[in-house]
Amino acid sequence: MSKITTNTDLIERKCDDVYYTEGMKIAYKLLMVCLMPKYQQAVGLAHNQIGGTKSVFIAKLETITGTNKWQTFINPTITDKSKNTYISDEGCMSFPNKPNKVKRHNWIELRHQVKARNDVKGSSFITERFEGFDAIIIQHECDHLNGIHIHNKEKEEVNDK
Numbered sequence: 001m002s003k004i005t006t007n008t009d010l011i012e013r014k015c016d017d018v019y020y021t022e023g024m025k026i027a028y029k030l031l032m033v034c035l036m037p038k039y040q041q042a043v044g045l046a047h048n049q050i051g052g053t054k055s056v057f058i059a060k061l062e063t064i065t066g067t068n069k070w071q072t073f074i075n076p077t078i079t080d081k082s083k084n085t086y087i088s089d090e091g092c093m094s095f096p097n098k099p100n101k102v103k104r105h106n107w108i109e110l111r112h113q114v115k116a117r118n119d120v121k122g123s124s125f126i127t128e129r130f131e132g133f134d135a136i137i138i139q140h141e142c143d144h145l146n147g148i149h150i151h152n153k154e155k156e157e158v159n160d161k
């Protein structure tokens, strides 16, 4: 069973692209961690949070029926984002009991790899738009894949300028 690491050297490693089928196996490992009773508050987990190096995260997102469901994101990239931002108060499983305030976009568009329709083996990329709390989770997890978390994000923004 995989474990969540608090080792910042591992958490700050950037993740690499992964083959779709390997990505699905990693997503299953991540899900097994999040389904442990002690993590019942979890809403997202990225591969480097369990010491991995692949570009995969899972996120518990709203469905049209109003319930929340775990979804898998393989090789995700944010391709567009709102100009408007706001400050979000976030916790992180890699930093227990150490929440922080970070800047988030109101909505984002995410390109990621999914199983191709009508094809057992193939995969293809789709782009989806997320807003509200779902968009926060996606931005938080995409940051993780780039080695960014709620306690080093300000550094990232300074470096951007």
Ligand SMILES: [Zn+2]
Pocket (backbone or CB within 6 Å): 091, 092, 093, 094, 140, 144, 149
């Ligand atoms: Zn986190």
